[in-house]
Amino acid sequence: MAKFAQVIVDVPTMQTNRPFDYQIPTLWQAQLKPGMRVVVPFGKGKRRVQGFVIAISDEASFQGQLKPIIQVLDLQPVLNTELLALAKWLATRTFAFQISCMQTMLPSVMKASYVKKVQLVAGAPAAAKALFHGHSQLDVADLGSAELKQVLALQRQHLVTVSYQVHDRAKVKTVKAVQPLCSQAAYVAMAKKIPANAKRQHQLLDFLSQHATAKKPLPLPQITAATGLTLTHMHTGEQKGWLKVVALETYRDPYAKLAQVPRTQPLTLTAEQRTAVAQITAASEQQQAKTFLIEGVTGSGKTEIYLQTIQSAIAAGKTALMLVPEIALTPQMVTRVKGRFGQRVAVLHSGLSQGERYDEWRRIERGEAQVVVGARSAVFAPLTKIGLIVMDEEHETSYKQDDMPRYHARDVALWRARYHHCPVVLGSATPSLESRARAQKGVYQLIRLKKRANQQPLPEVTVVDMKNELKKTKESNFSSLMLQALRQRLVHKEQSVLMLNRRGFSSFVMCRDCGFVLKCPNCDISLTLHMDTHTMKCHYCGHEEPIPQICPNCHSRKIRYYGTGTQKVESELKQLLPQARVLRMDVDTTRRKGAYGKILHQFGQRQADILLGTQMIAKGLDFPEVTLVGVLNADTALGLPDFRASERTFQLLTQVSGRAGRAAKKGEVIIQTYNPEHYAIRLARHHDYEGFYKREMTLRHQGGYPPYYFTILLTASHPEENEAAKKIFQLMNQIKPALSPQAILLGPTPRAIARVNRRYYYQMVIKYKREPKLESVLAQIMQENQARNGIQIAIDREPLSFI
Numbered sequence: 001m002a003k004f005a006q007v008i009v010d011v012p013t014m015q016t017n018r019p020f021d022y023q024i025p026t027l028w029q030a031q032l033k034p035g036m037r038v039v040v041p042f043g044k045g046k047r048r049v050q051g052f053v054i055a056i057s058d059e060a061s062f063q064g065q066l067k068p069i070i071q072v073l074d075l076q077p078v079l080n081t082e083l084l085a086l087a088k089w090l091a092t093r094t095f096a097f098q099i100s101c102m103q104t105m106l107p108s109v110m111k112a113s114y115v116k117k118v119q120l121v122a123g124a125p126a127a128a129k130a131l132f133h134g135h136s137q138l139d140v141a142d143l144g145s146a147e148l149k150q151v152l153a154l155q156r157q158h159l160v161t162v163s164y165q166v167h168d169r170a171k172v173k174t175v176k177a178v179q180p181l182c183s184q185a186a187y188v189a190m191a192k193k194i195p196a197n198a199k200r201q202h203q204l205l206d207f208l209s210q211h212a213t214a215k216k217p218l219p220l221p222q223i224t225a226a227t228g229l230t231l232t233h234m235h236t237g238e239q240k241g242w243l244k245v246v247a248l249e250t251y252r253d254p255y256a257k258l259a260q261v262p263r264t265q266p267l268t269l270t271a272e273q274r275t276a277v278a279q280i281t282a283a284s285e286q287q288q289a290k291t292f293l294i295e296g297v298t299g300s301g302k303t304e305i306y307l308q309t310i311q312s313a314i315a316a317g318k319t320a321l322m323l324v325p326e327i328a329l330t331p332q333m334v335t336r337v338k339g340r341f342g343q344r345v346a347v348l349h350s351g352l353s354q355g356e357r358y359d360e361w362r363r364i365e366r367g368e369a370q371v372v373v374g375a376r377s378a379v380f381a382p383l384t385k386i387g388l389i390v391m392d393e394e395h396e397t398s399y400k401q402d403d404m405p406r407y408h409a410r411d412v413a414l415w416r417a418r419y420h421h422c423p424v425v426l427g428s429a430t431p432s433l434e435s436r437a438r439a440q441k442g443v444y445q446l447i448r449l450k451k452r453a454n455q456q457p458l459p460e461v462t463v464v465d466m467k468n469e470l471k472k473t474k475e476s477n478f479s480s481l482m483l484q485a486l487r488q489r490l491v492h493k494e495q496s497v498l499m500l501n502r503r504g505f506s507s508f509v510m511c512r513d514c515g516f517v518l519k520c521p522n523c524d525i526s527l528t529l530h531m532d533t534h535t536m537k538c539h540y541c542g543h544e545e546p547i548p549q550i551c552p553n554c555h556s557r558k559i560r561y562y563g564t565g566t567q568k569v570e571s572e573l574k575q576l577l578p579q580a581r582v583l584r585m586d587v588d589t590t591r592r593k594g595a596y597g598k599i600l601h602q603f604g605q606r607q608a609d610i611l612l613g614t615q616m617i618a619k620g621l622d623f624p625e626v627t628l629v630g631v632l633n634a635d636t637a638l639g640l641p642d643f644r645a646s647e648r649t650f651q652l653l654t655q656v657s658g659r660a661g662r663a664a665k666k667g668e669v670i671i672q673t674y675n676p677e678h679y680a681i682r683l684a685r686h687h688d689y690e691g692f693y694k695r696e697m698t699l700r701h702q703g704g705y706p707p708y709y710f711t712i713l714l715t716a717s718h719p720e721e722n723e724a725a726k727k728i729f730q731l732m733n734q735i736k737p738a739l740s741p742q743a744i745l746l747g748p749t750p751r752a753i754a755r756v757n758r759r760y761y762y763q764m765v766i767k768y769k770r771e772p773k774l775e776s777v778l779a780q781i782m783q784e785n786q787a788r789n790g791i792q793i794a795i796d797r798e799p800l801s802f803i
């Protein structure tokens with residue numbers, strides 16, 4: 001029997017980024033398996049931490065006395081063989097700690113929370129006892145700062161001891177249930193001995209005799225609903241030995257309301273869809289880990305292709321994973337998938353409560369759901385026998401995680417596809433340049449859908465030059481053409497979608513007398529105005545303060561709002577078109593849980609004429625009555641110091657244009673811009689993705705940007721600016737000798753927003769094609785520098801943003 005376990009402990013530092021050996025207590029030697037969570041002592045003192053067993057063996061690699069495992073948290077592994085291997089790969093690939101990778105894969109409730117407790121030592125003086133108010137121990141989190149100070153003083157005098165306790169927050173939801181204990185005949189006999197006026201007891205015995213043969217406990221809520229008998233009556237029955245009250249495990253179902261989603265049947269495919277489905281299904285059947293890139297114009301019916309290929313995978317006894325960007329995970333998309341596969345679908349996204357997420361995860365893990373739809377982290381769903389992985393809107397930046405582990409869901413999907421020998425389908429109307437280029441080289445197989453499923457042409461796009469417009473009219477967000485088109489829709493009772501592009505600028509407060517701008521005290525950026533909460537907020541660190549009435553700098557009262565927010569546009573719209581019913585959708589109106597879905601539902605029910613929103617309305621929506629799409633400001637993102645600015649603008653305009661004319665009625669798009677000649681806007685106007693791809697690739701080639709080069713972003717941060725700067729130069733000198741002359745180093749420079757959360761950031765970028773020594777020198781840098789002397793190092797492979 002295995003006596004030793006190798007454990008990755010929940011101490012995210014580079015020094016602890018390796019397995020530690022522990023003894024397995026005899027009691028657990030038969031049960032403990034790799035992938036289970038345990039609690040182990042770690043380091044000096046009584047510190048206890050959570051950990052993951054990654055291997056068990058008869059012999060320990062460590063010489064000397066090993067500490068035993070304190071507690072085993074799981075009865076079965078929570079990470080299977082595949083996911084353990086994936087965690088290891090992910091850690092190397094993204095320069096992350098193994099523990100961070102493992103925790104990322106699991107619902108957050110399975111991450112330990114630690115409680116720090118203090119206990120009095122025997123013989124402590126009365127003064128110390130007073131602090132404990134008669135309790136034997138105190139939870140450090142409950143202490144006020146004065147009490148904490150006293151406790152720390154006692155600790156220095158060795159009068160208290162401190163211990164850490166690990167809490168497993170993963171709680172299973174249960175309902176009370178009733179298990180009959182006697183035979184039907186026995187219940188009937190008992191009823192005869194009970195006084196006739198004990199009505200409830202008769203009723204209970206009656207019920208029990210009817211259900212005496214029940215094999216499973218009967219849920220109490222159902223009994224109460226049917227008979228009116230409550231838990232009190234059951235307790236009486238329990239005392240008399242008639243029955244037993246037990247806890248029955250249930251799931252929290254976040255989509256209970258959707259349970260009655262009407263079932264849909266597969267549509268008859270268009271010729272283009274049919275070819276796509278045939279190729280993908282064949283690869284799935286032949287167990288080929290092939291990657292398909294579907295480049296399909298908006299409304300070409302990509303979703304139907306996903307649904308039908310998923311269908312054939314599950315018909316073959318396999319499972320399927322469908323990834324969608326968080327923002328596109330609308331009830332609309334969930335309804336479409338649930339409508340086809342019903343209860344076999346599990347949904348994972350950040351809108352669920354932690355408990356709901358945990359329950360959906362367990363349904364997948366137990367094999368009760370065969371289709372998983374979810375955002376980025378759903379790529380780690382514990383599905384076995386995967387037959388197909390779909391990634392919709394593959395160009396979306398939300399597939400890349402900003403914090404450690406800095407992974408891209410596409411890379412993880414491809415890894416899992418190789419493991420399961422199954423195809424991956426990447427779909428988009430505007431694929432990322434990286435993926436499109438890979439298809440060009442034949443690494444991915446390109447499938448193009450050039451026509452809309454409704455056989456209608458793509459909507460006509462008109463570009464309005466706002467420079468001319470400004471000369472004609474007074475300052476307004478609406479050109480005369482846009483207003484006229486909106487009025488026309490109102491007359492014809494058709495719907496419009498209006499997008500305000502908020503990327504690249506924000507609403508801030510500035511003093512008109514001295515030019516003072518209110519900035520975050522922790523970060524290097526201006527605070528954003530939030531009218532609904534009447535506060536100024538920092539979008540980086542969350543700092544919040546009241547809106548100033550008087551300039552803090554010159555005491556002038558002329559401190560005003562700047563920038564165009566959706567609220568401002570909304571009020572202008574109400575003045576210009578008082579009869580229009582407007583729904584606003586932005587970060588403020590969608591913050592509450594379920595608000596996003598509610599707004600879309602109202603719009604779908606035609607309770608509004610105009611849906612006004614930020615870029616969150618650009619993706620995935622399918623409303624048949626929308627015949628006009630208006631973009632109020634196409635170019636705010638073009639000015640950003642980012643080589644992907646054009647790509648982002650082209651994608652956004654194409655996606656939002658695609659919301660018009662998706663059913664029987666013809667659609668129209670109006671784009672307002674100050675840069676009508678810019679190629680991203682010109683080509684978006686003609687829905688010309690291929691033209692854009694060629695043009696942009698030429699520019700990337702000239703500039704030496706991805707996808708012609710791989711990139712790595714290295715960041716060093718410290719509360720002191722010169723420490724951060726010193727470190728980044730030191731790292732550069734360490735890396736340089738390992739690189740060939742073909743590699744290009746950019747920087748070091750201070751980051752565009754140099755100070756965030758009281759830390760200064762310095763960065764450098766490595767651009768390269770083939771550098772065999774680079775990986776190992778970066779791994780070494782992580783090893784040596786992590787969290788030493790307050791320095792933090794981050795290594796980001798293929799960053800999607802350099803600012």
Ligand SMILES: Nc1ncnc2c1ncn2[C@@H]1O[C@H](COP(=O)(O)OP(=O)(O)OP(=O)(O)O)[C@@H](O)[C@H]1O
Binds near residue numbers: 267270298301429620
């Ligand atoms: N074969 C078909 N026959 C009839 N209607 C179809 C067919 N395929 C798809 N549709 C319909 O066409 C519309 C557009 O399809 P879908 O939303 O799948 O497009 P998409 O390619 O995902 O578009 P986008 O990239 O804009 O999200 C939907 O209303 C869908 O029901």
Ligand SMILES: [Zn+2]
Binds near residue numbers: 521538540541543757
């Ligand atoms: Zn801040």
Ligand SMILES: [Zn+2]
Binds near residue numbers: 511513514553554555
């Ligand atoms: Zn001022």
